[in-house]
Amino acid sequence: MNLLRLVFKNIFRHKLRSMLTILGIAVTILAFGLLRTLIAAWYAGVEASADNRLITRNSVSFIFPLPLAYRDQIANVPGVSQVTYANWFQGIYIDQNQFFPRMGVDAETLFESYPEFLITADELAEFKKERNAAVVGSIIAQRYNLHLGDIMQIKGDIYPGEYEFVIRGIYRPRDSKTDATQMFFHWDYLNEHAKEIGYEANMVGWYIITVDDPDQSAVISEAVDALFHNSRAETKTETEAAFAHSFISMSDAILKSINAISIIIIGIIILVLANTMAMTARERMQEYAVLKTLGFPGAFLTYLIYGEALLISVLGGIIGILLTFPLARGVQEAVPAGYFPVFDVTAGTILLCALAVLIVSIFSSAYPVWKARSQTIVDGLRQIG
Amino acid sequence: MKNIPFTYSIRNLFARRITFVLTLSGIALVVFVFCAVLMLAHGLQKTMVDTGSKNNVLLFRKGSDSELSSGVNRELVNVIATLPQIAEDNAGHPMLSSEVVVIINLNRKGIGDMGNVSARGVTPETAFELRKDMKIVEGRRFKPGSREIIIGKAIRQRFQNTDIGQTIKFGGDEWTIVGIHEAKGSAFESEVWGDVDQMMQAFNRQGAYSSVTVRLNSPADTASLNQNLESDNRLLTIKAESEPDYYRRQSRFLVIFIRVLGLSITFIFSIGAVIGAMITMYAAVANRTREIGILRALGFRRRSVLTAFLVESIILSLIGGGIGILMASFLQFLSFSTINFGTFSDITFGYILSSQTVLATFIFAVFMGIVGGFLPAVRASRQDILGALRAG
Numbered sequence: 057m058n059l060l061r062l063v064f065k066n067i068f069r070h071k072l073r074s075m076l077t078i079l080g081i082a083v084t085i086l087a088f089g090l091l092r093t094l095i096a097a098w099y100a101g102v103e104a105s106a107d108n109r110l111i112t113r114n115s116v117s118f119i120f121p122l123p124l125a126y127r128d129q130i131a132n133v134p135g136v137s138q139v140t141y142a143n144w145f146q147g148i149y150i151d152q153n154q155f156f157p158r159m160g161v162d163a164e165t166l167f168e169s170y171p172e173f174l175i176t177a178d179e180l181a182e183f184k185k186e187r188n189a190a191v192v193g194s195i196i197a198q199r200y201n202l203h204l205g206d207i208m209q210i211k212g213d214i215y216p217g218e219y220e221f222v223i224r225g226i227y228r229p230r231d232s233k234t235d236a237t238q239m240f241f242h243w244d245y246l247n248e249h250a251k252e253i254g255y256e257a258n259m260v261g262w263y264i265i266t267v268d269d270p271d272q273s274a275v276i277s278e279a280v281d282a283l284f285h286n287s288r289a290e291t292k293t294e295t296e297a298a299f300a301h302s303f304i305s306m307s308d309a310i311l312k313s314i315n316a317i318s319i320i321i322i323g324i325i326i327l328v329l330a331n332t333m334a335m336t337a338r339e340r341m342q343e344y345a346v347l348k349t350l351g352f353p354g355a356f357l358t359y360l361i362y363g364e365a366l367l368i369s370v371l372g373g374i375i376g377i378l379l380t381f382p383l384a385r386g387v388q389e390a391v392p393a394g395y396f397p398v399f400d401v402t403a404g405t406i407l408l409c410a411l412a413v414l415i416v417s418i419f420s421s422a423y424p425v426w427k428a429r430s431q432t433i434v435d436g437l438r439q440i441g
Numbered sequence: 442m443k444n445i446p447f448t449y450s451i452r453n454l455f456a457r458r459i460t461f462v463l464t465l466s467g468i469a470l471v472v473f474v475f476c477a478v479l480m481l482a483h484g485l486q487k488t489m490v491d492t493g494s495k496n497n498v499l500l501f502r503k504g505s506d507s508e509l510s511s512g513v514n515r516e517l518v519n520v521i522a523t524l525p526q527i528a529e530d531n532a533g534h535p536m537l538s539s540e541v542v543v544i545i546n547l548n549r550k551g552i553g554d555m556g557n558v559s560a561r562g563v564t565p566e567t568a569f570e571l572r573k574d575m576k577i578v579e580g581r582r583f584k585p586g587s588r589e590i591i592i593g594k595a596i597r598q599r600f601q602n603t604d605i606g607q608t609i610k611f612g613g614d615e616w617t618i619v620g621i622h623e624a625k626g627s628a629f630e631s632e633v634w635g636d637v638d639q640m641m642q643a644f645n646r647q648g649a650y651s652s653v654t655v656r657l658n659s660p661a662d663t664a665s666l667n668q669n670l671e672s673d674n675r676l677l678t679i680k681a682e683s684e685p686d687y688y689r690r691q692s693r694f695l696v697i698f699i700r701v702l703g704l705s706i707t708f709i710f711s712i713g714a715v716i717g718a719m720i721t722m723y724a725a726v727a728n729r730t731r732e733i734g735i736l737r738a739l740g741f742r743r744r745s746v747l748t749a750f751l752v753e754s755i756i757l758s759l760i761g762g763g764i765g766i767l768m769a770s771f772l773q774f775l776s777f778s779t780i781n782f783g784t785f786s787d788i789t790f791g792y793i794l795s796s797q798t799v800l801a802t803f804i805f806a807v808f809m810g811i812v813g814g815f816l817p818a819v820r821a822s823r824q825d826i827l828g829a830l831r832a833g
Contacts, residue, residue, distance in 0.1 A: 073720055080716035087709040094702070116611045117544040117557060119509065119785070120644070152506065214510040216502065216678075256647065288613050288645070292546075305554040306780035306787065313481075314702075320470050321710050327467040328717040334459050335724050423459075 059356070063363035070336070074368060077332040081372025081416070082379065084325045085409055089380035090387070091318040092405040098304060098311060100398035104233045105296035107270040109169065112263040112280055113299075115292040118144075121259035122289050129283050130263055135276045137268050140165040143246055143261040147210040147219065156196055156394030158210065158239045159261075160246035163189075169264050172230040179204070179225035187245050191225035193236035199393045202226075208239075215249055235397035265293070322412050325369075330420035333365050337424030344428045345436025354429045361428060365421035366414075373413035377406055445736065445745045450753040453725065464721040465761045468809060471707065471714040472765025476802045477772055478703030480792035482696050484777070488790035489692035492627035493684025495660045496528070497571055500670075501652040503680045507691060507784060508542040512649035513679065515539075520675050526662040527655045530570060536656035538564040538571055541640050543651075544786050545611045545633070547600040558596055559786040560611070560633040562640030571656055575629060580605045580620035585636055588643075591620035593630040595789035599778055609633075612643025628688060631778075631788045654684070691783035698782070711809055718813030722754050726821040733821050734829025747822035754814020755807055762806025769802075770794050 067074045112130065114120035121143070131139045143160040163184045167175055175183075175191065183189045192202060202208070208221045221241050229236040243260065251257045267276050277293035284291045294302075304311070337344075344357055380401050388399035431439075454461055500521060501511035513521075518539050521527075527535045541562040546555045565585040569575055583589035590609070597603045608615040616635065624630050637650070657663065663683055670676045682690075726733070736746060772792040781788040 072723060076716050076720050076723070080713045080720075083716070084710050084713035087706055087713070090709070091706060115546070117546045119544045146510070148504075211504060213505045216504050254647075256645070290613075302555050303780075305549075305552070306556055309777055309779040310699075317474055317706060320474060321713075324467050324470050324710055324713050324717075327463050327470070328713055328720070331460055331463040331467075331717055332720055334463065335720075 059359055059363065062360060063367055066336075066360070066364050067367055073332060073335070077329060077368050078372040078375065080328045081325055081369055081413075082375035084321050084328070085373050085376025085412065086379045086383065088318050088321045088325075088412055089377060089401065089405055089409050090383060091314055091321070092408050093380065093384050093399060093401050094396075095311060095314055095318075096402050096405060097396040097399045098307075100233065100235070100396070101300035102297050102304065104172070104235055104398070105300050106172070107273075107295065107297065108267050109296040110265040110267060110273060110277055110280075110293050111296055111299040112265060112291050112293040113261070115281075115290040118262065120289065121256075121261055122263065122291060124258040124260055126263065126284065126289075126291070127260075130265060130280055133276060133279045133283070135267050135269060135272045136265055136280075138165060138169055138266040139263055140169045140266075141243065141260040141263045142166070142240075143243055143259075144214070145210075145212070145241075145246060146214050147212050149208065149210045150200075153392055154200075154394075155392050156193075156237045156239065159241075160243040161240045163240075163242050163244075166240060167227075169266050172234045173227040174230055175225050175227040182224040186222060186224060187242060188219075188221050189224040190221035190239055190241040191227055192223060192239045194226055194228045195236040195393060195397070196239060197223075197226045212249075215246060215255070216253060217249060219249075232400055233398060237394045237397040264296075322416065325412070325416045326419045329365060329369055329416055330423065332368070333361065333421050333424045336364065337361060337428055341428065341431060341436045341439040344431065345433045345439075348433050348436070357428045358425050361425045362417065362421045366417040369413045369417040369420075373409060377409050380405075380409075445741055445749040447752065450749050450756060453729070453753055454757060457725075460721050460724065461757075464717050464757060465764065467714040467717040468758055468761025468806065469764040469768065471711045471809070472762045472802055472806050473768045474703070475707045475711070475805055476766050476769035476794075476798060477792065478699060478707060479798045479801060480769060480772060480794050481777060481790075482699045482703070483795055483798060484791045484793040485692055485699065485788075486689070486696055487793055488626060488788070489628055489688040490685050491574075491625060492629060492688045493686070494572070494574075495683065495685060496656050497654055497684040498657055498663060498666065498681045499652050499654050499684055499687045500679050500681050503678050508540075508651040509544070509785065511651050513539070513651070513653055515648040515650065517675060517679065518650065518653055520673065521653055521655070521679070524655075524666060524669055526657050526666045526669070528658045530567070534567075536567055536570060537653060538568040538655075539637055539650040539653045540564070540568070541637055541644070541646060541651045543640070543644055545609070547596070547603070547609065549599055550601050553601070556600065557780060557786040558600065558633060559631065559784060560590075560635065560640065562635050562637035565636055568634070568654075571654055572624065572629065574625045574627060576623050577620045578623050580618075583619055583635055586639065587636065588614055588616050588639055589619045590616045590633050590635040591622050592618055593632050593634075594621060594623050595630040595776075595778070596633065596787070597621055599787070599789070612640070612645075614643055626791065628788055631786070692781060692788075694782040695779075711805075715809050715813040718754060718757060718809065719817060721757075722750065722814050722817035723820070725753065726750065726817045729821075730824060730829050730832040733824050734826055734832070737824070737826045738830065743822040746824075747818045750818035750821045751811065751814050754818070755810040758806045758810025758813070759803070762803050765806070766794075766799060766802055 114122055127139055140162045145158045145160050147158055167173055183191050202223055204223055206223045210219045273295050280293045281291050384399055384401050505511040522535045522537055530536050543560050544557045545560045547558050549556045583591055592603050605618050608617050666681050670679050773794055776789050776791050778789040
């Protein structure tokens with residue numbers, strides 16, 4: 057088609073300018089893509105949550121524990137199929153910058169409640185047998201070069217003391233949403249230690265409840281909380297997704313800022329491309345007048361100018377999106393494990409980038425299109441570039 | 442031959458209004474974000490560091506990173522009180538406040554989501570002496586031995602049911618709000634304060650405080666205080682850190698996060714703005730090919746031409762930088778609240794524009810101008826006279 061050929065030839069008239077514009081768009085789309093990926097990573101905890109799991113914690117806040125005795129009471133609530141529990145241990149592994157979740161868990165039931173953590177039957181059996189055995193996620197195993205049988209030395213901070221764990225299992229993530237950066241060991245081991253250092257024994261951090269029917273979550277949550285109403289340790293039960301979401305909403309000011317910056321980025325792309333298109337149109341006012349004289353309708357000019365803007369922004373956009381993948385990988389490898397357990401460029405992010413490219417091309421060609429169409433033929437012919 | 446007049450560069454900038462405005466806006470937006478990031482990081486750091494007073498030292502358990510994971514046994518406080526470095530008040534009592542810090546959940550205004558708030562139990566008699574900046578702006582202080590609390594200004598603004606006379610339920614009991622406090626914008630404004638013994642009892646802490654804060658006779662005594670801690674067997678598990686150092690450490694993750702994230706993103710998209718400036722300057726050079734020829738024919742040297750174009754680009758970036766900083770300066774009217782990764786609780790801080798930030802931002806802007814203008818300026822200066830005069 058003539059129009060397409062014309063658009064294509066036009067972007068080669070100022071090779072340097074077109075190349076620079078494409079490069080500018082590529083870089084800014086890259087920044088945009090990275091920010092969207094970061095926001096998606098923030099929500100990874102919500103994405104990874106199963107809809108048949110509930111979390112029960114102390115209603116005052118998550119730093120207060122609950123008695124182990126609650127376990128059987130919760131298990132008796134109708135609709136509850138399984139109850140497991142965990143304690144946040146934290147500790148210092150190597151140094152204070154190695155941040156990934158380290159928890160004391162019920163070795164017997166944890167992996168049944170979390171089917172997305174894949175572990176072989178042999179490894180699981182080995183893990184259950186030994187008092188100070190531990191299981192780590194495959195990402196952690198890879199990053200710290202840990203193998204089965206290796207010892208992890210961890211200094212306790214919340215639970216002071218020196219700890220040695222033997223790795224008896226390495227769990228793999230079921231899919232890309234699963235967090236493979238955690239470490240689990242026996243809650244019993246932690247409990248014994250807690251007694252030794254004079255802490256209150258038989259306390260757990262939170263319960264993880266598996267329900268038969270996710271639609272009953274609200275009813276079951278209320279039933280659980282009602283059990284312990286007016287007790288010394290009241291509970292708050294919510295779906296795993298709501299629990300994960302409450303952590304995100306605590307830093308929503310940061311998320312809002314990132315959102316604002318990503319909008320500013322789109323503004324900058326528009327400015328760069330609009331600048332190029334304004335220059336291009338200004339130089340070609342005479343040509344547009346000639347085209348009009350020859351009888352081409354105004355719509356043709358619109359397609360011509362908009363087509364050029366679209367072609368440039370699409371080329372820049374594609375390069376930018378392609379660059380986002382390796383860079384996102386680089387970011388994930390550069391930051392400490394556990395900061396962003398999942399840092400994948402999602403389909404949604406790519407879609408948003410594509411949308412941004414479209415918006416940019418429309419906004420940046422608006423003025424030149426208007427100018428070219430409203431210019432009279434005589435004025436256009438008279439104009440000097 | 443003299444240099445090309447400065448006004449030549451300035452006038453040329455305004456010759457093409459649309460291009461000028463578009464390029465300027467691009468630079469201004471990048472500068473705005475760059476400046477905002479620096480202001481935010483600085484605001485957080487200042488809030489946290491200002492929370493501490495140089496004469497105050499925090500004593501907590503070795504190996505724990507924060508008050509939240511620390512524990513200091515009740516018996517040890519009596520030992521600590523005898524340390525000679527601790528200042529005494531007029532009545533001859535050691536200036537020492539044993540404190541407990543926990544996190545409680547409150548519902549936020551508006552969306553109603555739950556937020557983490559630091560609740561601090563303090564020794565009523567001394568805590569206010571130790572923190573001179575703490576001022577009650579409404580109501581009164583909590584009464585020792587009662588289930589009363591005072592609430593920081595920042596919390597009152599952000600969380601539901603935090604007016605005087607209302608109650609908050611935690612630790613199996615209702616606590617009545619009797620006062621609102623301010624603390625010169627420091628982190629204490631994001632805390633709830635009450636009587637330490639009441640809170641210990643309510644939270645069933647079994648005799649372990651989170652930390653002990655003491656006033657030293659002089660900040661220089663920290664070293665000898667640490668020696669005393671090392672030499673006393675009972676205090677071997679305790680470590681001392683000055684308050685400003687402690688609070689700076691509590692904010693370091695968030696500060697690093699804001700800086701690294703903000704600046705790396707700004708860096709990437711500043712490339713976009715630089716390319717915008719480059720396009721503009723290349724166009725300026727191309728449109729003025731004949732002019733450049735004339736300038737060279739008049740005897741201006743290549744270097745003068747190069748400088749003139751580079752100056753043009755730098756002026757562009759300086760104006761853009763000025764606009765960006767001006768826009769960013771309005772952020773000072775806003776405050777920013779988020780969870781502090783170090784303390785797991787809500788902290789409110791402001792955007793602070795310091796002279797260093799202004800300087801850094803202008804340097805950044807000029808850098809963008811130089812990078813964007815250099816290649817076009819080189820092209821301008823390389824034109825041969827005859828070819829340029831013959832062009833367009």
